[in-house]
Amino acid sequence: MINLSSLDIANKNLVIRVDMNVPLKDSKVLDATRIKACLPTIEHALSNNARILLISHLGRPSEGNFEEKFSLQPVAEYISNLFNEKCELINSLESKDIFNGKFNVQLLENIRFFEGEKSNSAKLGKILASLGDIYVFDAFGTAHREQASTHSAIEQANIACAGFLLERENRNLTKVLNNYENPYIAVIGGAKVSTKLELIKSINNEAQNIIVGGGIANTFIKAAGFKIGQSLYEESMLDIAKSILEKNKIVLPDKVITSETFEGKNIQKKSLDEIEDNEMILDLLLKEETYSILDSAKTILWNGPMGVFENKLFEQGTRDLSETIAKSSAFSIAGGGETLSAINKYINTDDVSYCSTGGGAFLEFMEGKTLPSISALNAKNTGR
Numbered sequence: 001m002i003n004l005s006s007l008d009i010a011n012k013n014l015v016i017r018v019d020m021n022v023p024l025k026d027s028k029v030l031d032a033t034r035i036k037a038c039l040p041t042i043e044h045a046l047s048n049n050a051r052i053l054l055i056s057h058l059g060r061p062s063e064g065n066f067e068e069k070f071s072l073q074p075v076a077e078y079i080s081n082l083f084n085e086k087c088e089l090i091n092s093l094e095s096k097d098i099f100n101g102k103f104n105v106q107l108l109e110n111i112r113f114f115e116g117e118k119s120n121s122a123k124l125g126k127i128l129a130s131l132g133d134i135y136v137f138d139a140f141g142t143a144h145r146e147q148a149s150t151h152s153a154i155e156q157a158n159i160a161c162a163g164f165l166l167e168r169e170n171r172n173l174t175k176v177l178n179n180y181e182n183p184y185i186a187v188i189g190g191a192k193v194s195t196k197l198e199l200i201k202s203i204n205n206e207a208q209n210i211i212v213g214g215g216i217a218n219t220f221i222k223a224a225g226f227k228i229g230q231s232l233y234e235e236s237m238l239d240i241a242k243s244i245l246e247k248n249k250i251v252l253p254d255k256v257i258t259s260e261t262f263e264g265k266n267i268q269k270k271s272l273d274e275i276e277d278n279e280m281i282l283d284l285l286l287k288e289e290t291y292s293i294l295d296s297a298k299t300i301l302w303n304g305p306m307g308v309f310e311n312k313l314f315e316q317g318t319r320d321l322s323e324t325i326a327k328s329s330a331f332s333i334a335g336g337g338e339t340l341s342a343i344n345k346y347i348n349t350d351d352v353s354y355c356s357t358g359g360g361a362f363l364e365f366m367e368g369k370t371l372p373s374i375s376a377l378n379a380k381n382t383g384r
Contacts, residue, residue, distance in 0.1 A: 130156075
């Protein structure tokens with residue numbers, strides 16, 4: 001895979017696929033984390049007097065139609081303020097304003113407004129690929145999607161390369177996937193086993209232990225023979241959970257926080273064998289064994305919370321987990337929206353060795369899959 005850092009980009013026109021799919025409210029950017037993740041690539045390009053056309057999606061508009069609420073205009077305004085110079089929003093791929101010299105940074109309107117993006121249209125891909133001298137892919141969060149701006153454009157560009165963010169993601173995730181140091185401990189939380197089954201199966205062959213949380217833990221707790229009352233779990237995953245438990249790597253809690261409602265009616269701290277039929281498990285507490293496991297770890301993979309941490313009544317497990325990982329000397333890598341929210345709430349991002357910007361892409365990469373965008377970039381490198 002060719003990296004941007006290895007190319008001469010002086011005075012070139014760069015089309016950069018980024019992930020600026022950020023939350024908006026009243027036409028203002030609420031959380032600029034994804035925008036800031038792209039800055040190293042953008043700043044490197046500007047320092048080499050390159051001109052930039054950024055491409056991103058935002059939300060899920062109906063393809064082929066302009067929808068005001070999905071416009072990237074607020075993002076263009078945020079970028080303008082960030083660099084103290086106007087970032088021009090381009091509404092048409094036929095626009096004569098693209099790379100016209102007036103603006104160093106331009107932003108194409110939401111790529112999902114354009115026909116053919118989701119279907120990986122060769123026609124749209126060719127247009128995107130031909131807009132500039134170099135096509136830079138730096139949107140790791142979309143690298144698992146085979147779409148025109150994430151795949152076809154890379155294939156059809158004369159020169160395509162990875163931006164700084166993708167290069168960093170690839171290096172750090174590969175370290176945990178293939179070059180981890182033992183003891184290797186994984187923390188897997190979230191609502192459903194089914195969405196992370198392949199990841200759990202893969203890690204179950206590599207890691208020393210897997211600490212489970214959320215609805216995923218509930219499924220394993222029930223598979224282990226305990227009652228879970230009204231707790232969220234997946235009936236269809238019980239047999240699979242039982243087979244995974246046979247390797248004795250799954251770490252279950254011995255204390256949980258239960259409630260009769262999500263609002264906190266009759267909150268109690270209980271052992272696994274004390275849960276009543278009318279109760280839900282809404283938080284899992286770390287036991288001494290879990291603290292010891294994390295303290296001795298050399299590598300930690302973290303994806304998902306322990307419980308419903310958004311409600312302060314059920315945040316203890318996730319908070320304790322966050323603080324324990326923050327103190328660890330292990331190489332720690334975290335991915336997924338809820339995980340990053342927990343990090344931002346309880347600790348600092350610097351307390352984790354690497355925070356991935358990917359959700360689905362992070363999961364598929366850690367499952368050992370080759371992501372379509374990375375596959376296309378690798379093929380460009382070998383000249384296929």
